[in-house]
Amino acid sequence: MTTKQKILVIIPAFNEEKSIGKVIKEVKKYLSQADIVVVNDGSTDLTSEKARASKALVLELPFNLGIGGTMQAGYRYAHEKDYDIAIQVDGDGQHDPTEIPQLLLGLKKEKGDIVVGSRFITRSEYQTSIMRRIGSSILSRVISNIIKQKITDPTSGFRAANRKAVQLFAFYYPQDYPEPEVLVLLSKSGLKIAEVPVTMKQRYSGGSSITKVKAIYYMVKVLLAIFVDCFKRPPFVGKEREGC
Amino acid sequence: MLTKFQIIVGVLSIIFLLITFELIHKQKLREEYSLLWLFTGAIILIFSIFPYFFLSKLFSQVTGLYYLSAVVLIAFLFLLVIVFHFSIVISQLTERNKDLAQRHALLELEFKELKKKLLPRE
Numbered sequence: 001m002t003t004k005q006k007i008l009v010i011i012p013a014f015n016e017e018k019s020i021g022k023v024i025k026e027v028k029k030y031l032s033q034a035d036i037v038v039v040n041d042g043s044t045d046l047t048s049e050k051a052r053a054s055k056a057l058v059l060e061l062p063f064n065l066g067i068g069g070t071m072q073a074g075y076r077y078a079h080e081k082d083y084d085i086a087i088q089v090d091g092d093g094q095h096d097p098t099e100i101p102q103l104l105l106g107l108k109k110e111k112g113d114i115v116v117g118s119r120f121i122t123r124s125e126y127q128t129s130i131m132r133r134i135g136s137s138i139l140s141r142v143i144s145n146i147i148k149q150k151i152t153d154p155t156s157g158f159r160a161a162n163r164k165a166v167q168l169f170a171f172y173y174p175q176d177y178p179e180p181e182v183l184v185l186l187s188k189s190g191l192k193i194a195e196v197p198v199t200m201k202q203r204y205s206g207g208s209s210i211t212k213v214k215a216i217y218y219m220v221k222v223l224l225a226i227f228v229d230c231f232k233r234p235p236f237v238g239k240e241r242e243g244c
Numbered sequence: 245m246l247t248k249f250q251i252i253v254g255v256l257s258i259i260f261l262l263i264t265f266e267l268i269h270k271q272k273l274r275e276e277y278s279l280l281w282l283f284t285g286a287i288i289l290i291f292s293i294f295p296y297f298f299l300s301k302l303f304s305q306v307t308g309l310y311y312l313s314a315v316v317l318i319a320f321l322f323l324l325v326i327v328f329h330f331s332i333v334i335s336q337l338t339e340r341n342k343d344l345a346q347r348h349a350l351l352e353l354e355f356k357e358l359k360k361k362l363l364p365r366e
Contacts (some may be wrong), residue, residue, distance in 0.1 A: 060352060063345060
């Protein structure tokens with residue numbers, strides 16, 4: 001189905017030495033034709049060594065840039081090396097590589113420029129705290145309203161992007177809360193977003209970057225960031241469209 | 245009262261100017277900022293020598309401000325502009341820093357791959 005296309009799997013990793021080998025192995029198992037690049041965001045452990053041992057390419061950032069800068073490094077690589085599709089998979093093992101074909105199918109069938117793997121389209125037994133569920137639903141409602149399209153899981157980092165989206169990301173990628181912000185950016189630039197249902201696993205290691213206590217604080221900051229995004233001039237790709 | 249104040253401010257501004265000169269001499273301050281601070285130091289010095297401009301009827305009639313409140317307001321606005329300017333500079337630097345870090349990582353990977361290809365056994 002996707003034999004001719006050049007596919008790159010981008011795995012952002014910050015101190016993920018325990019899980020990174022396993023994630024790479026699984027991705028290779030279910031998507032043998034893809035190249036894998038691990039973007040090491042200034043880890044202090046053996047993430048890079050473990051990734052190289054698993055035969056993945058490693059982009060090593062000289063210091064910690066945060067998730068936005070890390071992902072963008074991956075997209076810049078994809079753009080430079082002329083990949084057709086870039087898939088982002090977390091390095092902590094919560095994204096199930098068996099679901100990658102679903103994302104690819106979404107790119108093809110739903111004609112999206114980016115496909116987001118959503119936990120909440122169908123009921124799954126994925127466990128989150130109540131706080132996070134409430135926060136997540138408020139966030140998805142706000143974003144859905146802004147971009148005038150229903151988005152169920154705006155914080156999901158399990159995504160596939162086509163050439164057009166990769167080009168946009170290589171040029172501009174939000175830095176603070178990239179997952180939800182990217183959606184606003186995309187719709188402003190006139191690119192299409194599609195969602196496909198996926199199930200996610202519990203992480204192999206590490207906790208969520210959002211703890212329960214910080215959930216509200218996180219949400220307020222994300223909302224602020226999104227409102228700020230509404231004022232930003234859209235980047236060059238695609239035709240102009242009034243988003244917000 | 246005013247003379248005491250004049251002396252304090254005057255001495256401070258001279259010390260400030262000397263420090264600025266020293267930093268320029270050691271090239272620890274870029275020209276764009278050194279000019280700004282020299283200018284600031286000079287203004288404060290002039291103000292301490294001729295405080296009567298701020299006490300003059302003309303000034304208070306034009307601006308509606310009297311001596312002390314005028315000083316505070318001007319100082320505050322000045323600091324506001326500087327801080328704002330610095331946030332713009334910091335934003336630019338952060339962006340460039342990020343860009344450099346990414347480029348560095350891309351080049352490093354390219355270099356390693358090339359080395360592997362050219363020197364398979366090392």
